[in-house]
Amino acid sequence: MTQSDASCLALPADLLAAEEAMLQAALAAVGSGDGQRWAASLRFEGLRLLPVAVRLARALIAAGQDLLMVWPDAGAAALARRDAEDLKEVILDFNQLKRAESDLPDTRLLLAVNPSPADYEEFQALCENHAGVVLMLNGRLERSEEHTSELQSQPEHVC
Numbered sequence: 660m661t662q663s664d665a666s667c668l669a670l671p672a673d674l675l676a677a678e679e680a681m682l683q684a685a686l687a688a689v690g691s692g693d694g695q696r697w698a699a700s701l702r703f704e705g706l707r708l709l710p711v712a713v714r715l716a717r718a719l720i721a722a723g724q725d726l727l728m729v730w731p732d733a734g735a736a737a738l739a740r741r742d743a744e745d746l747k748e749v750i751l752d753f754n755q756l757k758r759a760e761s762d763l764p765d766t767r768l769l770l771a772v773n774p775s776p777a778d779y780e781e782f783q784a785l786c787e788n789h790a791g792v793v794l795m796l797n798g799r800l801e802r803s804e805e806h807t808s809e810l811q812s813q814p815e816h817v818c
Contacts, residue, residue: 678715727765728751731781735773736750757781771795772796772797
């Protein structure tokens with residue numbers, strides 16, 4: 660075994676092992692104070708993200724995190740509320756979160772589930788306006804061509 664092999668992690672045996680590893684990494688990242696914007700991704704063929712996101716939210720709450728789970732659209736948020744009635748008070752879509760913003764800074768952990776390239780600008784604004792840590796789950800963000808030249812002179816935003 661070479662020195663570089665020693666730092667390699669074994670692939671998880673199954674989805675639940677991957678979720679546990681992701682939970683531990685997320686808790687370490689959120690608790691580190693090293694940053695406000697984190698991303699976690701699971702790449703499994705045919706993965707249904709809703710049950711994974713619900714299990715992650717429940718585990719984060721059980722670990723003492725005060726959180727909001729946000730989905731890019733109202734339909735996905737409604738499905739999440741249907742499947743996780745115990746979390747319905749903390750599940751919002753992007754538009755609901757924007758409307759709910761107040762003068763007081765919200766420092767809850769923001770678990771943003773599956774934002775896509777079409778959500779880039781809206782998600783970026785949510786990140787910039789959120790006072791707490793943002794954890795993006797399985798985000799697929801890319802900058803569009805028209806915004807690439809506009810943002811080249813600005814520092815990289817990581818959400």
